[in-house]
Amino acid sequence: MRTVAILGRPNVGKSTLFNRLVGRRRALVHDLPGVTRDRIDGRGRLYELRFRVIDTAGIELGAPEESLPARLARLSLQGLEEADVGLFLIDARAGVTALDREIAALLRRQAKPVLLLANKCEGRAGGSGLAEAFELGLGEPIAISAEHGEGLVELADALRPLLAEPAGEAACEGEPVPADGAAPPTASADEGGDAAEEEAQRGPLRLAVVGRPNVGKSSLINALLRSERLLTGPEPGLTRDAVRIAWEWQGRAVELVDTAGLRKKARIEAPLEKLSASATIRAIREADVVLLLLDAERPLEHQDATIAERAIEEGKALVLAVNKWDLVAEPQALLAELRARIAERLDEVKGIQPIPISAKTGRNLDRLLPAVVEAFRRWSRRVPTAKLNRWLPAMLEAHPPPMVEKKRVKLRYVTQVATRPPTFALFGNRPAEHLPKSYLRYLANGLRQAFGLEGTVLRFHVRSSENPYAEERAD
Numbered sequence: 001m002r003t004v005a006i007l008g009r010p011n012v013g014k015s016t017l018f019n020r021l022v023g024r025r026r027a028l029v030h031d032l033p034g035v036t037r038d039r040i041d042g043r044g045r046l047y048e049l050r051f052r053v054i055d056t057a058g059i060e061l062g063a064p065e066e067s068l069p070a071r072l073a074r075l076s077l078q079g080l081e082e083a084d085v086g087l088f089l090i091d092a093r094a095g096v097t098a099l100d101r102e103i104a105a106l107l108r109r110q111a112k113p114v115l116l117l118a119n120k121c122e123g124r125a126g127g128s129g130l131a132e133a134f135e136l137g138l139g140e141p142i143a144i145s146a147e148h149g150e151g152l153v154e155l156a157d158a159l160r161p162l163l164a165e166p167a168g169e170a171a172c173e174g175e176p177v178p179a180d181g182a183a184p185p186t187a188s189a190d191e192g193g194d195a196a197e198e199e200a201q202r203g204p205l206r207l208a209v210v211g212r213p214n215v216g217k218s219s220l221i222n223a224l225l226r227s228e229r230l231l232t233g234p235e236p237g238l239t240r241d242a243v244r245i246a247w248e249w250q251g252r253a254v255e256l257v258d259t260a261g262l263r264k265k266a267r268i269e270a271p272l273e274k275l276s277a278s279a280t281i282r283a284i285r286e287a288d289v290v291l292l293l294l295d296a297e298r299p300l301e302h303q304d305a306t307i308a309e310r311a312i313e314e315g316k317a318l319v320l321a322v323n324k325w326d327l328v329a330e331p332q333a334l335l336a337e338l339r340a341r342i343a344e345r346l347d348e349v350k351g352i353q354p355i356p357i358s359a360k361t362g363r364n365l366d367r368l369l370p371a372v373v374e375a376f377r378r379w380s381r382r383v384p385t386a387k388l389n390r391w392l393p394a395m396l397e398a399h400p401p402p403m404v405e406k407k408r409v410k411l412r413y414v415t416q417v418a419t420r421p422p423t424f425a426l427f428g429n430r431p432a433e434h435l436p437k438s439y440l441r442y443l444a445n446g447l448r449q450a451f452g453l454e455g456t457v458l459r460f461h462v463r464s465s466e467n468p469y470a471e472e473r474a475d
Contacts, residue, residue, distance in 0.1 A: 002163040003052040004044060005083035007076055007107070009099045010058025012091040013119040017146035018055035021046060038218075038231050038243045038258070039079045046156045051163055054079045057231075061102050068233065075231055080107075085162045086114040090133055092126025092143070104136040115158050116141045122148050204246070204253035205376055208287035210280060210311070212303050213261025215295045216323040220359040221245065221258050224368075230258055241276065242283040249369050257283045262307055284310060288379070288420075289317040289372050296324040296356070299338050305345045312348050312457050315421040317379035319371050325356040325363060350445055351454025378456045381422060385415045387451070388424070395446045401439055404431035421457040422447075433462045 004021075006014045019025050022042035044053035056076035063069035080086050088107055090100050107114045118130045121143040133141035142158060144151030209217045218230040218239055229245060231238050243258040260276035284290055290311040294304055299322055311318050320342070328334050338354050346352060355371055357364045392414050401409035413427040424447070426432065444458045 001050065001052050002085070002165065003054065003083040004085045004087060004159070004163070005054040005056060005079040006087045006089065007056055007059060007080060007103070007114075008089035009097070009103060010060065012058070012089045013146045014058070014089055015040075015055055017087070017089065017117075017119065017144075018042065018053060020146050020149060020152075021053050038239060038241065039075060039229075040241060040243055041245070046152060046159065049156060049159060049163055051159075054083060056080075059099075059103050061099065061106070068238075071231060071233065077106075080110060080112055083112065085159065086110070086112055087117055088114050088138060089117045089119045089146075090129065090136075090141075091120055092118040092129030092133070093120045095129040096132040096136065101136065104138055108137055113162055114138055115155075115162075117151075117155070118143050119146055121145055122150055204255040205373070206255045206257065206286060206288045207291060207372055208242075208257040208259060208283045208289070209291045209293060210259050210284060210307055211261060211293035212295065212301070212307075213263060215261065215293045216359045217261070217293050218258050220293060220321075220323060220357070221256055223359045223362060223365060224256070239276075242279040252373070254369075257287065259283050262303065264303055264306075281310070284316065285314055287316055289319060289376050290314075291319045291321060291368075291372065294320065294322045294338075294354070296322050296328050296334065299334070299354075300341045300345065308346055308349075312346070315457050315459065317375040317421075317456065318349055318352060319368075319375050320352060320354040321368060322354050322356045323359055326358040326361050328356075331356065347441065349455050349457060351448055353455065375455065378453050379421055380419050381451070381453065382419050383416050383422070383447075383451050388414045388416065391446070391450050395443060399439075399442060401428075401432075401435060404434045404436075407431045409435060417461065418459075421459055422453060423459040423461065426460055426462045428462065428464060430464045432464050435462055 006018055008014050018040065021044035023045060038057070040055040042053050042055075044051045056079040057072040059073045059076050060069040061073060063073075086107060088104065090096060104116075116133060116136060116138040118126060118133050118141040120126050121130060122145040126143065130141055130143050142151060142154050144155060209221060211217055218232045222228055222230055222232060225245070225247065230243060239258055239260045241260070245256045245258070247254045247256050259280040262277055262280055292304065292308050292311065294300055308318060308320075322338065325331065335354070335356065342352060342354065343350070355364060355367055357368060359365070392411065396411060401411060403409070407430070409428055409432050411426055411428040411432060415425055417423050417425045426435075426443075428435075440460050440462075443460070447458060448454045448456065
């Protein structure tokens with residue numbers, strides 16, 4: 001599949017055009033310049049044309065080598081290196097600026113075809129800027145309005161010959177970045193590898209990396225990819241949007257999602273940060289597995305637990321990783337303390353184990369993806385009804401249900417009604433639906449131990465009903 005990269009100085013409408021081409025609001029759009037920082041990929045569509053499209057950060061030239069603007073410019077130009085065609089946007093209403101001229105001179109030296117787009121040409125507002133654009137030396141400018149969808153016919157006509165696939169090259173949905181290794185074995189039916197899991201494996205495993213600001217989420221993804229794909233640095237809050245990256249690990253398609261750091265809700269005041277937080281919450285909601293990254297220097301603070309609870313509330317598979325482990329002076333003591341905190345704060349995923357890692361040194365990164373796949377397998381597991389109903393009587397005998405409304409609760413039957421997360425229906429007599437949460441936690445912990453569901457979110461629906469498979473009793 002051919003690739004198109006959108007480039008230009010800040011605040012000329014690159015993300016608006018990106019959203020127009022992919023057909024939905026994938027990239028954050030705001031009046032504040034410099035909203036986009038990482039490269040954002042999507043599948044573009046323009047009439048019959050299908051292509052991969054890359055949104056890039058605004059290019060600012062002349063900054064010191066290791067400054068944030070210089071690092072952003074390098075990432076944007078890397079996007080052009082990956083692409084077959086560049087789209088250079090200018091703001092026609094503002095006219096051609098000195099920075100536009102500098103960027104145009106840089107793009108003329110690139111060995112890639114670049115189309116010049118004069119954006120914001122709705123009405124007559126951009127007429128003078130459109131005329132000025134001829135001086136940039138990139139050919140005749142195409143007048144468009146990304147916000148209003150104008151000029152797309154002309155853009156498609158210009159792109160059509162540039163996006164033609166070479167003979168024999170098959171179009172594909174994406175270009176995942178491969179990782180070394182052989183394909184992992186699939187689980188057997190006894191281990192929970194049922195049809196639901198097999199169906200889930202056909203699509204990419206969606207893995208959202210979340211956490212507080214500056215815990216190393218982007219650095220971790222770069223380490224996994226073995227490439228400086230995402231913007232990193234000492235500045236907190238560099239990532240603003242949810243960045244999705246197609247990847248392949250041991251023959252399995254994975255969609256990695258880097259997210260903006262989540263601060264306490266009371267501290268989120270700026271409109272742009274609210275948009276970033278919303279994008280992160282949406283990434284959690286759309287994920288299969290949520291990888292919560294903790295900071296070893298401040299592990300499992302209140303905000304970490306809040307983020308974990310959000311993933312649990314959404315019913316997602318959860319993995320905990322503790323970054324910056326190379327900075328820990330007494331690792332065994334910290335690990336013991338962290339496990340105690342997890343047992344206290346995250347009782348709904350009892351048995352979950354933190355994985356100490358270092359994105360900087362690569363320590364224990366080989367443990368991370370196996371843990372993610374295992375969490376996904378447990379999340380997708382279906383326990384046979386016969387096994388559940390052999391398990392239930394022993395649990396009831398060990399600890400009978402408590403009295404509810406002065407009546408003894410009798411649980412007669414259990415079955416699994418859904419996966420992802422595993423959801424179970426309990427059938428009992430009339431007061432059963434009022435069972436206390438403590439007793440349901442007891443049953444959930446028993447399920448985890450009996451069927452290998454440690455660290456997995458479990459849900460129960462309690463119904464007052466007779467066993468639907470019991471024989472009818474004579475009157």
